[in-house]
Amino acid sequence: xxxxxLGASTLTLLAGIAGPAYADFTLNILHIxxxxxxxxxxxxxxxxxxxxxxxxxxxxxxxxxxxxxxxxKRAELEGENVVLVDAGDQFQGSxxxxxxxxxxxxxxxxDLGIEVMAVGNHEFDDGPEELAKFLEAAEFPIISxxxxxxxxxxxxxxxxxxxxxxxxxxxxxxxxALAEDTDxxxxxxxxxxxxxxxxxxxxxxxxxxxxxxxxIIALTHVGYTQDLEIAANVPGIDVIVGGHSHxxxxxxxxxxxxxxxTMVDNPEGAEVPVVTAYSYGKYLGDLVVTWDDEGxxxxxxxxxxxxxxxxxxxxxxxxxxxxLEEPLQELMAQVIGSTTEPIEGSRExxxxxxxxxxxxxxxAILDATAEQGADIAFQNGGGIRASIDAxxxxxxxxxxxxxxxxxxxxxxxxxxxxxxALENGVSDIENGAGRFAQVAGLKYSYSLAKPVGERISxxxxxxxxxxxxxxxxxxxxxxxxxxxxxxxxxxxxxxxxGDNAYDFGPPLEQVVADYIAKLGGExxxxxxxxxxxxx
Numbered sequence: 001x002x003x004x005x006l007g008a009s010t011l012t013l014l015a016g017i018a019g020p021a022y023a024d025f026t027l028n029i030l031h032i033x034x035x036x037x038x039x040x041x042x043x044x045x046x047x048x049x050x051x052x053x054x055x056x057x058x059x060x061x062x063x064x065x066x067x068x069x070x071x072x073k074r075a076e077l078e079g080e081n082v083v084l085v086d087a088g089d090q091f092q093g094s095x096x097x098x099x100x101x102x103x104x105x106x107x108x109x110x111d112l113g114i115e116v117m118a119v120g121n122h123e124f125d126d127g128p129e130e131l132a133k134f135l136e137a138a139e140f141p142i143i144s145x146x147x148x149x150x151x152x153x154x155x156x157x158x159x160x161x162x163x164x165x166x167x168x169x170x171x172x173x174x175x176x177a178l179a180e181d182t183d184x185x186x187x188x189x190x191x192x193x194x195x196x197x198x199x200x201x202x203x204x205x206x207x208x209x210x211x212x213x214x215x216i217i218a219l220t221h222v223g224y225t226q227d228l229e230i231a232a233n234v235p236g237i238d239v240i241v242g243g244h245s246h247x248x249x250x251x252x253x254x255x256x257x258x259x260x261x262t263m264v265d266n267p268e269g270a271e272v273p274v275v276t277a278y279s280y281g282k283y284l285g286d287l288v289v290t291w292d293d294e295g296x297x298x299x300x301x302x303x304x305x306x307x308x309x310x311x312x313x314x315x316x317x318x319x320x321x322x323x324l325e326e327p328l329q330e331l332m333a334q335v336i337g338s339t340t341e342p343i344e345g346s347r348e349x350x351x352x353x354x355x356x357x358x359x360x361x362x363x364a365i366l367d368a369t370a371e372q373g374a375d376i377a378f379q380n381g382g383g384i385r386a387s388i389d390a391x392x393x394x395x396x397x398x399x400x401x402x403x404x405x406x407x408x409x410x411x412x413x414x415x416x417x418x419x420x421a422l423e424n425g426v427s428d429i430e431n432g433a434g435r436f437a438q439v440a441g442l443k444y445s446y447s448l449a450k451p452v453g454e455r456i457s458x459x460x461x462x463x464x465x466x467x468x469x470x471x472x473x474x475x476x477x478x479x480x481x482x483x484x485x486x487x488x489x490x491x492x493x494x495x496x497x498g499d500n501a502y503d504f505g506p507p508l509e510q511v512v513a514d515y516i517a518k519l520g521g522e523x524x525x526x527x528x529x530x531x532x533x534x535x
Contacts, residue, residue: 024298025170025215026290028077030070030084033221033243034120034279036093036385036403037105039063039321042280045342045387048094048332048400057309061281063108064313064321069284069305070112071314081168084113087243087276088120088178088221091130093385093403095328095396102130104324106137108317116163118176118219119144120243124186125404128154135159143176143219146200152191162204164213173213175204175237177230179222179244184491185382185434197222198233205236214295217241224249224257224276225431231264231272238297239273239289245432246279246347250304261287261300273300282307332396337516343388343525345401351381351436352429353533356525357401358384358438364515365408365480365508366440374410374480375461376418376441380425380490382434383482393516393523398509408505409486411498415461416473418442422456424491435490439530443468447534458532482508 041049041062049059074082090105091097097104109117119142123131132154135142141163149155163174177197182188201218208216218237220227223245231240250256261273277285283304290299344350345357358379366377386400413421425437426446445458461477463469471477479486479495483503488496495501505511516523 024290024292025168026081026288027167027172027215028073028080028082029217029239029241029275029285029287029289030073030082031087031241031275031277031285031287032066032281033087033241033277033285034089034246035086035281036089036122036279037091037097038094038280039096039104039108040094040325041065042282043389045389046280046282046346047386047388048397054309059309061307062313063281064315064317065307065311066281066284067112067314067317068311069307073284073286073305081170083115083165083167083172085174085217085219085241086114086117087219087241088118089122089243090117090120091134092122092125093280093400095332095399095403096324098399098403098405099328100324101126102134102137106134110137110139114140115165116140116174116219117142118221118243119147119159119178120221121179121182121186124182124188124192127187128152128189128192131155132158143174144178145176145204146180146195146197147178147182148193148195149191151193152189155192162208164208164211170215171213173208173216174219175201175208175216176219177201177222179226181491184489197226198230201230201234201237205234209236215291220244223247223431224274227274227276228262228264231266231274233267235267237266237272238291238295239287239300240275241285241287242274242276245276247276248278248283248304249276252303260303263300270296273297275302277304328396332394332399334395335392336395336398336513337393337519337521337523339388339390339393340522340524342390343523345384345387347381347384347432347434350384350438351432351434354527354529354531355381355384355438356527357387359440359527359530360515360523360525361402361508361512362438362440364512365482367515367518368408368506368511369410369478369480372410373478374441375477376479377439378421378479378481378485378492379438380434380482380485380492381436381438382490383484384438395509395513398512402508402512404482404484406482406484406508407503408480408508408511409483409501409503410478410480410505411486411495411501412476412478413494413498414473415471415475415477417494417498418471418477418479419456419459419473421492421494422446422459423453424494426455427452427491433490435492443530443532445532445534449535457534
């Protein structure tokens with residue numbers, strides 16, 4: 001037995017055949033994560049999909065298709081137990097968010113019928129202020145059990161740690177956790193703290209169990225790898241629905257990180273199903289879980305639903321989106337140049353190795369500050385949010401790649417600190433962390449076979465005559481990056497502690513547009529071996 005039941009339920013169980021038999025309970029869990037304001041459809045490379053490509057049936061997702069997929073599934077399951085949950089990161093990722101902030105998110109999420117949502121790290125991108133607005137407008141509970149906001153006046157008392165829904169006469173408890181490094185990857189402010197994930201979840205589960213809840217779902221935003229650790233180390237969790245790492249789980253699709261669900265043995269010897277549904281609304285997660293009358297999971301199966309062109313967009317949503325898109329069209333449609341080949345900007349590549357989008361961005365910001373004496377450019381992989389297909393490049397596409405409204409920033413640090421920054425960049429590759437450093441004016445190698453803090457080697461900078469020479473740990477170098485990284489974001493504390501910091505350069509999207517124009521308007525993507533992986 002997973003845990004003892006209390007009160008009348010216990011008495012009934014003890015009565016054996018003299019009392020009524022309890023039936024198994026089945027719940028259909030529909031879930032999304034990391035939507036990132038991708039209200040319009042996307043291409044197979046996760047970039048914005050234009051009307052012509054969409055009409056050709058080559059695009060995926062979009063809020064209008066997601067609405068249809070959810071409605072169709074609810075209709076199919078009419079009379080059954082269904083819940084729609086969101087594992088976080090609705091904020092940031094498109095011009096829709098840049099223009100409308102959380103207002104557009106609450107409008108669609110409320111109508112879609114999300115019933116519980118976890119806070120994602122990007123919900124803090126505009127500080128506690130915008131999250132507070134979202135909490136006020138949302139008509140569903142938004143939870144984050146390890147996020148301590150009691151010292152933040154804008155959020156205190158407004159963010160639940162856990163939530164209990166009654167579905168089909170059963171109490172379903174939801175616990176939650178947010179990535180502990182959110183103070184590095186976003187902007188929660190000094191008054192928000194993040195507690196240890198495992199310890200917090202154990203406390204949350206114990207509290208719900210003490211209240212008689214014996215069906216508990218963890219709705220997390222910590223990433224797939226840590227979800228597996230949670231499943232193996234926190235007793236009492238029955239199901240984990242996660243987000244943050246944009247992981248695809250599937251039993252059929254090539255390239256999936258694991259099965260859907262991935263089953264993990266917990267401390268009590270039971271198997272815990274773990275699911276997540278990629279990102280950007282490309283899939284709708286669909287998990288069917290059955291508990292026995294003692295609160296033990298006896299089956300868990302399902303598959304992510306691919307939201308492709310076969311899913312007809314909801315007409316009302318499409319019309320509303322067209323209204324909201326009108327003010328954005330002129331800017332989005334502005335052609336800034338063209339590319340001879342696709343520019344690779346996927347997180348699977350740009351957070352692990354040198355990628356062509358990383359080179360473009362790093363080259364552009366270094367070129368923009370060359371006259372100021374900048375030596376080295378750093379672009380965090382997490383700041384790269386999409387690829388760009390071959391052909392014309394529009395400002396809308398650039399803004400999709402760079403949705404965070406970051407500006408050019410410079411700082412002076414030592415060569416030793418450059419190496420320290422590179423070590424930070426490769427310190428969490430295993431979890432797909434966004435701190436991975438795309439660079440210009442610099443070459444480096446790394447090995448995952450080495451321990452964290454000792455992975456970097458062969459760091460070279462340009463010397464006289466553009467010859468590559470070993471970095472001088474005692475010398476001072478001017479670094480150009482974005483204001484988020486310069487301020488210590490993604491763990492780059494060495495930049496925050498540097499000298500002569502300046503964060504108020506032009507916006508990155510304009511820097512990229514100017515750079516492509518300087519090259520004559522046509523860009524050819526490339527990689528040149530500036531980052532080497534040592535096996």
